[in-house]
Amino acid sequence: MFVVFILEFSFMCNMIMAKDFAVQLNVTTSAVCVCSLRLCLVKCEVFLLFCTEHGAEDITILKDGLAFLSTGLKYPGLPSFSDEPGKLYLLDLLHPRPSPLELQIEGKLDLSSFNPHGISVYINETDESVYLFVVNHPQHKSQVEIFRLDEEDTLVHLKTITHPLLHSVNDIVAVGVESFYATNDHAFPSDVLHFLTILLGLPWCDVVYYSPEEVKVAASGFLSANGINISPDKRYIYVSDIVDHEIDVLERQEDKELVYIKSVAVGSLCDNIEVDHRTGDLWMGCHPNPIKMYMFDPEDPPGSEVIQIKNIHSGQPVVSQKYVDDGHVIMASSVAAPYEGKLLVGSVFHKALCCDLK
Numbered sequence: 001m002f003v004v005f006i007l008e009f010s011f012m013c014n015m016i017m018a019k020d021f022a023v024q025l026n027v028t029t030s031a032v033c034v035c036s037l038r039l040c041l042v043k044c045e046v047f048l049l050f051c052t053e054h055g056a057e058d059i060t061i062l063k064d065g066l067a068f069l070s071t072g073l074k075y076p077g078l079p080s081f082s083d084e085p086g087k088l089y090l091l092d093l094l095h096p097r098p099s100p101l102e103l104q105i106e107g108k109l110d111l112s113s114f115n116p117h118g119i120s121v122y123i124n125e126t127d128e129s130v131y132l133f134v135v136n137h138p139q140h141k142s143q144v145e146i147f148r149l150d151e152e153d154t155l156v157h158l159k160t161i162t163h164p165l166l167h168s169v170n171d172i173v174a175v176g177v178e179s180f181y182a183t184n185d186h187a188f189p190s191d192v193l194h195f196l197t198i199l200l201g202l203p204w205c206d207v208v209y210y211s212p213e214e215v216k217v218a219a220s221g222f223l224s225a226n227g228i229n230i231s232p233d234k235r236y237i238y239v240s241d242i243v244d245h246e247i248d249v250l251e252r253q254e255d256k257e258l259v260y261i262k263s264v265a266v267g268s269l270c271d272n273i274e275v276d277h278r279t280g281d282l283w284m285g286c287h288p289n290p291i292k293m294y295m296f297d298p299e300d301p302p303g304s305e306v307i308q309i310k311n312i313h314s315g316q317p318v319v320s321q322k323y324v325d326d327g328h329v330i331m332a333s334s335v336a337a338p339y340e341g342k343l344l345v346g347s348v349f350h351k352a353l354c355c356d357l358k
């Protein structure tokens with residue numbers, strides 16, 4: 001009860017701080033896709049029902065149009081509508097009628113407790129091999145799985161990584177075949193202690209650098225570090241400080257530390273970050289009303305929101321809301337991945353959308 005109370009109270013505080021919150025809620029769904037700004041999405045179709053009815057919390061798309069989807073997350077306090085273990089899917093966006101393919105996993109990974117969360121892809125430039133990094137929470141622990149994509153539909157499990165610093169991992173960005181930066185969304189593994197830090201506004205969450213040679217805290221000072229990604233030139237790391245309603249920009253250093261550059265306010269609780277490899281624009285799936293996520297009521301579902309940041313390194317980044325829904329099309333959007341005029345929107349525990357960008 002205590003945890004629920006703190007959770008509710010802290011999110012209420014955060015919602016009061018979130019600008020535009022009421023405006024977003026007032027937008028109702030009258031068509032398949034609803035836009036609140038002139039630059040909006042069109043032709044959003046609900047698809048992938050069979051594989052993502054239980055959520056596609058994170059999605060990332062390769063330059064050749066192959067999208068990886070992490071589905072079936074079970075996260076403490078959030079709804080989950082399946083007892084099935086999580087699964088990974090592949091979707092070829094260059095196919096005229098893309099349809100998701102379940103990835104087969106080879107190796108010693110225990111698939112019965114597979115609980116995939118944030119994902120990231122690394123391409124080894126010497127041989128073009130594709131490595132998929134997946135945050136996994138078996139028995140609600142945190143670990144990172146590294147896979148290699150071998151054939152069209154097979155992932156070979158190479159390694160499980162655990163470390164005391166990787167205690168509450170939400171998302172990762174791979175920077176080598178065995179190295180990555182990871183966000184901890186809790187300051188402490190304990191929910192009670194973590195929510196106390198949120199309640200007291202203590203920015204004690206961090207980003208951890210991992211390689212076989214070195215593991216260390218690379219950046220700290222986040223209220224709750226969620227999505228993480230990298231700029232196309234690999235120089236900057238972006239972190240969604242979700243409860244603080246901002247995206248933090250950090251610069252990579254030789255010694256793997258991340259130096260804080262600036263924060264960009266987004267007015268919502270943004271979850272995962274995807275970066276358009278051509279333009280460098282950031283796209284986030286966000287939670288406009290988090291209390292509804294935790295106090296789930298199908299009659300009054302949590303909404304969804306997609307936010308884009310253009311020119312993030314300029315003096316005047318442009319933050320715009322690209323899609324909003326009151327939860328009747330898609331609930332609890334957590335990721336928005338752009339690709340050549342298309343946008344995939346995934347959710348913590350609901351469907352995924354494939355949209356055409358106007």
Ligand SMILES: [Ca+2]
Nearest residue numbers: 058118119171
């Ligand atoms: Ca990710």
Ligand SMILES: [Ca+2]
Nearest residue numbers: 222223241244
């Ligand atoms: Ca912050």
Ligand SMILES: [Ca+2]
Nearest residue numbers: 226227271272
């Ligand atoms: Ca996330």
